[in-house]
C-alpha cells in the first residue's frame with residue numbers, strides 16, 4: 177500500500193474530487209478549511225485517519241443542527257398524502273411507481289393521482305406503473321386541470337379508506353412563474369380537502385444536475401414547502417453533491433435515493449454511506 | 465434565462481479590468497481567479513476550467529497585450545476569443561443524405577429530452593426545410609415511451625413507426641427505414657431509450673442500431689442543467705458511438721449552462737441545437753459566437 181502524506185497535494189486532490197461530485201465551490205472551500213484546522217489540531221499525518229475526519233466533517237456540513245429527519249411523515253389513520261414535485265425529466269413518475277411498490281409490499285393500500293395532465297404520454301406512463309405495482313390510478317383527460325384531478329383523487333382515497341395517496345405532477349422549470357403558481361394551487365386544493373395534508377412534499381432531484389439544483393430546491397420550497405428530497409439516478413457516474421449545500425442552506429433532508437429504473441431501485445438515504453461515496457475515489461487511489 | 469448568472473458574474477469581473485490604463489500580471493491573475501470561480505459555479509467542468517484559465521493567462525500576460533494602449537480591453541478580448549473557441553466555431557447544419565432517407569439517431573441519458581427533441585426536430589425539418597420525416601419509436605423499455613412519441617406524432621400530424629415493445633430496437637430501426645423508403649419519407653428520426661453511458665448492454669444496442677442503419681447524424685441530447693458529469697457522459701457516448709452533434713435542452717431554465725462549454729471542449733462535437741421549452745416549436749439553432757457575446761455582454 178502506498179500511504180501518502182496529508183499535505184497540500186492531498187487537499188488539492190480532495191478539492192478536485194469534491195468539485196467534480198458537484199458539491200459546489202463554496203461548500204468545498206469551507207470543508208477544506210475546516211479539515212486543515214482539524215488535521216493540525218489533532219496532528220494527523222496518516223491518510224487513513226484523515227478519511228474518517230473527512231466523513232465526519234461532511235456529515236456535519238450535511239446535517240448541521242437543523243434536526244430535520246429523513247423518516248416519512250406517515251399518518252396513523254390515513255390517508256397520508258405525498259405530493260411529488262420537480263423539474264422536467266428528473267424521475268418523479270418513476271419514483272412514484274417505486275414508492276407505491278414499497279408501500280404495497282408493506283401491506284398498505286395505495287392510490288396514485290395522475291396530476292401530470294400536460295406531458296405527452298404522462299398519464300399512460302403512470303398507468304403502466306399502476307398496473308405493474310397493482311394499485312389504482314385516478315386520472316382525467318389529458319389537458320384537464322391538475323387541481324381537479326387531485327380533488328377527485330382525494331375523494332377516492334377517502335371513500336376507499338386508502339392508506340397512502342401519491343400525487344404526480346408535471347415537470348416544470350422553477351423559473352416558470354405561472355407553472356409554479358399552478359403547483360401552489362394543486363397544493364392548496366389538497367390542504368383544503370384534508371387538513372394537514374400533504375404530509376410530505378418530495379422534491380425529486382436528478383443526481384446529474386449541477387449547481388442549479390440549489391435554485392430548484394429554494395424555489396420549490398418557497399412554492400410548496402418541500403419536506404424532503406429524492407435523489408435519483410445515483411446508479412450513474414454522477415454524485416449529486418449539491419444536496420450537501422441544499423441541506424446546509426435550506427434544511428431539506430434527502431429521504432430516498434433512486435438507483436435504477438426498476439420497481440426495487442429505491443433506497444432510504446444513508447448520509448454516512450453517501451458522504452463516503454463522494455470521496456471514495458481518493459481513497460481507492462491510495463489503497464492500490 | 466440560461467447563461468444569465470454566468471454573464472452577470474463575468475461581466476462584473478471584466479468591468480474591473482476594462483478601463484485600466486495599466487495592467488500587470490497580478491491584475492490578470494486576480495481577474496482569472498474570479499473567472500475561474502464564475503465558471504465553476506456555472507458548472508463548467510473542473511478540468512476544462514483549468515485549461516481555459518491557463519490559456520487565457522498565457523495569452524493575456526503576453527507582451528503585446530499588457531503593453532498595448534488599452535490593456536484592459538485587450539485582456540477581455542482574449543477572454544472572449546477563448547470563450548468562443550470553447551463553445552466551438554461556426555454553427556453547423558443538419559445533414560441531408562444524397563441517398564434519402566437521412567437517418568438521425570437520438571441518444572442520451574434518461575430524461576434528457578430525447579423524445580421531445582425528436583418531435584421538435586421533425587417539426588423543424590418540415591417547417592424550415594420542407595421535409596417529410598417519420599418518427600421511429602425505438603424505446604421499448606420506458607413505460608409508455610411509444611405512446612408519448614405517438615402523441616407527439618399526432619400533434620404534428622406526422623407518421624410514427626412502431627412495432628410495439630416486444631420487437632428489438634435494432635429490428636424496429638431496420639423495418640422503419642424500409643418503410644420510409646416505400647413511403648418516400650426523406651428523414652428517419654430514431655428515438656431511443658434513455659440509458660447510462662456505463663450500461664454496456666444498452667450501449668451495445670445503440671452500436672448495433674448504428675451498424676445497421678448507418679445514421680447520418682447521431683445527436684446526443686443533454687440536459688443543460690447537467691453538472692460536472694456532463695463531460696464523462698459526452699465523452700463516453702462519443703467514444704462508443706461517434707457523435708455528430710449535441711442538442712442542449714431545457715435552456716429556457718435559469719441554469720448557468722456550463723455543460724455547454726464543457727462538452728464541446730472535451731468531445732470536439734458541435735452543439736447544433738438548443739431546446740427552449742416543452743412545446744414542439746421550442747427549438748433553435750445554436751450560435752456559439754452569439755452565445756459568447758451574450759455571456760460577456762458585448
Ligand SMILES: Nc1nc2c(ncn2[C@@H]2O[C@H](COP(=O)(O)OP(=O)(O)OP(=O)(O)O)[C@@H](O)[C@H]2O)c(=O)[nH]1
Nearest residue numbers: 264265266267268269270347409434435436574575
Ligand atoms: N438510471 C436511472 N434512471 C431513472 C431513475 N429514476 C428515473 N429514471 C429514468 O429517468 C427518466 C425520466 O423519468 P420520469 O419518471 O419520467 O421523470 P419525470 O420527472 O416524471 O419526468 P416529467 O414528468 O417529464 O417531468 C425515465 O427514463 C426513467 O426510467 C434512476 O434512479 N436511475
Ligand SMILES: Nc1nc2c(ncn2[C@@H]2O[C@H](COP(=O)(O)OP(=O)(O)OP(=O)(O)O)[C@@H](O)[C@H]2O)c(=O)[nH]1
Nearest residue numbers: 264265574575576577578579580658714739740741
Ligand atoms: N422546459 C423544457 N422542458 C423540456 C425541454 N425538452 C424536454 N423537456 C421536458 O423534459 C422532460 C423529459 O423529456 P423527454 O423527451 O421525455 O426525455 P427523454 O430523454 O426522451 O426521456 P427518456 O426517454 O425517459 O430517457 C419532459 O417533461 C419534457 O417535456 C426543453 O427544452 N425545455
Ligand SMILES: [K+]
Nearest residue numbers: 265382575687
Ligand atoms: K435530466
Ligand SMILES: [Mg+2]
Nearest residue numbers: 268269292298
Ligand atoms: Mg412524470
Ligand SMILES: [Mg+2]
Nearest residue numbers: 578579603609
Ligand atoms: Mg424518451
